[in-house]
Amino acid sequence: MSSEVKDFNHKVAPDWCPGCGDFGLLAGLKKALPSVSLETHDVMVVSGIGCSSNLPGFINTYGLHTLHGRSLPIAQGFKLANHKMTVVAVGGDGDGYGIGVGHLVHAMRRNIDMTYLVMNNSIYGLTTGQTSPTSGFQMKTKSTPFGNPELPLNPLTLALGSGCGFVARVYTGHVTQLIDIVQKAIKHPGFALIDTFSPCVTFNKINTHQYYKENVKDINKLGHNPSDLYAAFREATREDCITTGIFYQSDRPCYEASEEETLREPLFAHKLGISREEETALMAEFV
Amino acid sequence: MMVHSKQRNSVIVRIAGAAGDGIASAGEFFGKICARQGLHIMAYNAYQSAIRGGHVWLQLHVGSEKTLTHGEKPDVAILLNRTSPAVHIPDMKSGGVVFYNSSLITEDLSKMRDDLTYHHFPFLETVNVPGATAVMANTMLVGCLIEVLGINHELGLDVIRERYSKKGVEIVDLNSKVFERGMEWAQQNAKRFDLALKGDGKKRMFLTGNHAFGMGFLAHGLKFYAAYPMSPSTGILHYLATKAKSHKIVVKQTEDELAAVNFIIGAAHAGVRTATATSGGGFALMTEGIGLAGMLEEPIVVVNVQRGGPSTGIPTKQEQGDLNQMLGASQGEFSRIVLAPTDTEDAFHTAGRALNLAEKYQVPVLILSDLFLSEHFQTCVPFQVKQPIERGKIQNSVNGQYKRFLITDDGISPRLLPGTPGGMYCSPSDEHDEEGIVTSDVLAGLPEARELRIKLQSKRMRKLEAIRREEMRPPTLTGPQDAEFTLMGWGSTYDAIEEACQIFAQFGTKVNHLHFTDLFPLPTEKVLEILNSCKEVIGVEGNYTGQMAKLIRMETGFHIKRSVNRFDGEPFTGEDIYNRVKKELAYV
Numbered sequence: 001m002s003s004e005v006k007d008f009n010h011k012v013a014p015d016w017c018p019g020c021g022d023f024g025l026l027a028g029l030k031k032a033l034p035s036v037s038l039e040t041h042d043v044m045v046v047s048g049i050g051c052s053s054n055l056p057g058f059i060n061t062y063g064l065h066t067l068h069g070r071s072l073p074i075a076q077g078f079k080l081a082n083h084k085m086t087v088v089a090v091g092g093d094g095d096g097y098g099i100g101v102g103h104l105v106h107a108m109r110r111n112i113d114m115t116y117l118v119m120n121n122s123i124y125g126l127t128t129g130q131t132s133p134t135s136g137f138q139m140k141t142k143s144t145p146f147g148n149p150e151l152p153l154n155p156l157t158l159a160l161g162s163g164c165g166f167v168a169r170v171y172t173g174h175v176t177q178l179i180d181i182v183q184k185a186i187k188h189p190g191f192a193l194i195d196t197f198s199p200c201v202t203f204n205k206i207n208t209h210q211y212y213k214e215n216v217k218d219i220n221k222l223g224h225n226p227s228d229l230y231a232a233f234r235e236a237t238r239e240d241c242i243t244t245g246i247f248y249q250s251d252r253p254c255y256e257a258s259e260e261e262t263l264r265e266p267l268f269a270h271k272l273g274i275s276r277e278e279e280t281a282l283m284a285e286f287v
Numbered sequence: 288m289m290v291h292s293k294q295r296n297s298v299i300v301r302i303a304g305a306a307g308d309g310i311a312s313a314g315e316f317f318g319k320i321c322a323r324q325g326l327h328i329m330a331y332n333a334y335q336s337a338i339r340g341g342h343v344w345l346q347l348h349v350g351s352e353k354t355l356t357h358g359e360k361p362d363v364a365i366l367l368n369r370t371s372p373a374v375h376i377p378d379m380k381s382g383g384v385v386f387y388n389s390s391l392i393t394e395d396l397s398k399m400r401d402d403l404t405y406h407h408f409p410f411l412e413t414v415n416v417p418g419a420t421a422v423m424a425n426t427m428l429v430g431c432l433i434e435v436l437g438i439n440h441e442l443g444l445d446v447i448r449e450r451y452s453k454k455g456v457e458i459v460d461l462n463s464k465v466f467e468r469g470m471e472w473a474q475q476n477a478k479r480f481d482l483a484l485k486g487d488g489k490k491r492m493f494l495t496g497n498h499a500f501g502m503g504f505l506a507h508g509l510k511f512y513a514a515y516p517m518s519p520s521t522g523i524l525h526y527l528a529t530k531a532k533s534h535k536i537v538v539k540q541t542e543d544e545l546a547a548v549n550f551i552i553g554a555a556h557a558g559v560r561t562a563t564a565t566s567g568g569g570f571a572l573m574t575e576g577i578g579l580a581g582m583l584e585e586p587i588v589v590v591n592v593q594r595g596g597p598s599t600g601i602p603t604k605q606e607q608g609d610l611n612q613m614l615g616a617s618q619g620e621f622s623r624i625v626l627a628p629t630d631t632e633d634a635f636h637t638a639g640r641a642l643n644l645a646e647k648y649q650v651p652v653l654i655l656s657d658l659f660l661s662e663h664f665q666t667c668v669p670f671q672v673k674q675p676i677e678r679g680k681i682q683n684s685v686n687g688q689y690k691r692f693l694i695t696d697d698g699i700s701p702r703l704l705p706g707t708p709g710g711m712y713c714s715p716s717d718e719h720d721e722e723g724i725v726t727s728d729v730l731a732g733l734p735e736a737r738e739l740r741i742k743l744q745s746k747r748m749r750k751l752e753a754i755r756r757e758e759m760r761p762p763t764l765t766g767p768q769d770a771e772f773t774l775m776g777w778g779s780t781y782d783a784i785e786e787a788c789q790i791f792a793q794f795g796t797k798v799n800h801l802h803f804t805d806l807f808p809l810p811t812e813k814v815l816e817i818l819n820s821c822k823e824v825i826g827v828e829g830n831y832t833g834q835m836a837k838l839i840r841m842e843t844g845f846h847i848k849r850s851v852n853r854f855d856g857e858p859f860t861g862e863d864i865y866n867r868v869k870k871e872l873a874y875v
């Protein structure tokens with residue numbers, strides 16, 4: 001049995017504003033999943049809180065729609081308990097780079113096999129337009145009416161510096177590139193971060209669809225070699241244009257390799273309890 | 288007051304020195320020897336949040352019969368460093384014996400008290416066995432103790448053999464020699480105690496509550512454990528980490544407690560039995576996750592090993608100050624269970640019971656331990672798993688539409704493990720309908736959503752009533768029925784309160800003991816019935832405000848008017864409770 005895109009359609013229609021960049025991401029994800037031979041029940045989509053984090057309610061897979069900033073610990077715990085399923089975490093820039101950034105750094109160095117899609121709109125959408133960790137310097141938002149005095153965080157260099165084995169960025173309006181990168185990220189055996197430019201048409205009048213359409217350049221088309229970490233840093237910090245594509249991919253083993261014996265069977269399927277002999281042995285240690 | 292005067296079948300030993308002197312390890316060695324002889328030991332380790340430099344001591348109460356607490360005044364003290372005499376000599380029981388390290392302690396101790404016998408024990412010089420090192424002085428010290436207490440030294444040699452066999456015969460021989468040197472020294476220089484320490488020959492374990500929690504989880508199907516180190520809960524992490532490979536479980540140290548609780552929520556969702564442990568501050572960070580588990584109806588177990596609060600508080604000291612925090616953790620209302628085991632063995636069984644209750648009712652189960660229960664060593668007969676693993680309603684396949692939050696009479700909806708074909712659903716932290724579809728955004732406030740809210744919230748809360756009715760154990764009432772008054776306690780103070788009752792009995796006062804392990808939800812009617820049968824109830828709590836008494840009043844209306852509260856960081860002993868209660872009773 002093989003699945004089709006329509007199998008992933010949910011009866012609940014997204015409640016995002018018309019034109020929201022998150023529609024593009026949802027469409028791309030729904031196309032990417034069947035193309036890597038996944039059935040609807042093979043996939044667990046985990047999110048935090050935010051407009052973008054509502055996504056698990058709009059896709060017909062298993063889903064967990066959790067707490068603001070906590071999608072990654074939940075997704076990782078789930079993955080270790082059932083590593084046969086494909087785990088995709090999704091959320092916003094506030095969710096992943098603000099309140100949840102501590103988890104992100106550790107998830108990247110830990111390298112559990114999962115994909116993380118951040119719908120980065122450089123704004124807090126659900127809470128109606130405050131500054132986010134990726135809002136530009138001097139950007140005016142509801143919480144920074146006189147301009148944002150802080151510098152934006154660069155998710156790509158953060159990822160590269162944290163040992164992330166798959167680092168990519170894409171604009172959600174570029175569906176073909178998005179699908180291609182999502183497929184590769186899912187197939188990548190380790191933690192994959194895809195930072196996606198997903199414009200908030202309601203609260204961010206700077207980082208618009210128009211803006212990304214005019215300014216992004218696909219570095220993979222420009223001959224970037226994704227196994228070159230230094231080149232990846234360079235591409236991630238370019239100022240002449242906004243770069244997209246796969247910046248870096250390494251082949252370091254994923255976390256699960258360190259639990260090979262234990263995870264021969266998914267943890268949830270293990271037989272529970274201990275034998276009388278094991279019980280005696282546990283006690284004997286203290287006699 | 289002399290509690291042990293009439294029958295010398297127990298003895299209190301205190302070993303004191305600098306942090307890093309290996310006192311804990313000497314105590315464990317000595318404890319194991321006694322445990323093998325079938326003696327009972329209750330040991331309490333007084334230490335600070337410093338790896339070196341602090342002054343630490345270990346008090347061991349050894350007896351032919353069960354010793355209920357570590358006791359108050361030592362009969363024997365071994366003082367290893369310069370700080371020791373001033374701290375410990377005033378505590379000694381009259382007629383007690385002091386062995387002190389005369390290589391470091393040079394003053395004339397008899398000037399401090401003349402009712403004690405002093406033996407200067409030149410540790411370093413006396414070792415004198417070729418190849419022996421300074422740390423081996425502890426082995427010698429244990430040899431000396433074994434000799435003066437009249438304990439079978441063969442058992443000591445056995446333990447040495449087992450301890451050091453991996454390091455080779457030479458090390459075994461060397462330690463055995465040092466141990467025997469300690470015995471010889473005692474034979475020549477000290478008198479054997481006039482004691483009747485008789486073991487019953489039963490081999491007992493010598494372990495802490497944290498070991499018992501870890502073992503209890505392991506024995507009852509735990510497969511995933513995540514935690515962030517925090518005293519005094521870390522022992523569970525350490526224990527389980529050593530068992531991860533052999534028992535095929537995943538043990539994960541996470542980046543913080545926010546991660547720990549959310550990792551286990553993810554694992555629980557996948558259908559794995561899972562737990563975490565922390566102390567008050569870490570528990571505070573887990574709070575939002577505990578509410579998430581309430582909303583998503585995920586079976587998780589969280590152990591809070593209390594220490595002195597508030598804030599960082601006293602990391603290495605005792606308190607029962609977090610009950611309110613457990614009751615109030617997280618916003619909104621949801622079903623939860625709070626259990627407080629009484630002792631080391633109960634910790635083992637409570638771990639299993641918590642895993643069962645969590646899965647059966649799909650709720651967070653919170654276990655309240657404390658520094659005393661989690662870290663003190665005591666002897667226990669090997670535990671046996673008593674409870675079969677009960678996983679509650681889990682369905683393995685889907686027939687038609689699966690509803691994760693199906694409304695049922697008892698409020699429990701069958702779980703379907705993710706990955707099952709045809710059962711896709713999303714569990715949201717937002718309010719939702721039976722299928723898990725969010726009703727809190729575009730629908731919020733509409734009549735339909737309000738009705739669903741009532742149904743779903745009532746379904747989740749119905750579980751609490753089922754738990755109260757079916758599962759919660761009423762408090763135990765032990766001791767004379769016609770007692771003049773009743774001491775009420777909860778959790779780890781069980782044995783100390785029992786000891787206090789015995790002391791009252793020795794002095795001819797009839798006192799009984801009401802003890803709670805199942806703190807929330809309280810089986811209200813039964814609790815009230817028992818309370819009403821008591822003449823006068825006095826609360827005994829390791830906190831300032833009497834949190835349990837307040838909970839009882841809130842849930843039952845019963846007012847416990849008197850209480851004794853200890854919050855200096857030290858655990859209760861029977862003698863201490865006795866004195867405090869007497870003082871309380873003196874104010875009329």
Ligand SMILES: Cc1ncc(C[n+]2csc(CCOP(=O)(O)OP(=O)(O)O)c2C)c(N)n1
Nearest residue numbers: 049050051052068092093094095124125126
């Ligand atoms: C602990 C906590 N703090 C704050 C909030 C309020 N809140 C909800 S979503 C959000 C920010 C959303 O921004 P982002 O993650 O970028 O998602 P977007 O809506 O932009 O897609 C905040 C602050 C919350 N739900 N939980």
Ligand code: SF4
Nearest residue numbers: 017020051125200201
């Ligand atoms: S507010 Fe912005 S992010 Fe939220 S749905 Fe509307 S466009 Fe999208």
Ligand SMILES: [Mg+2]
Nearest residue numbers: 092093121123
């Ligand atoms: Mg955002």
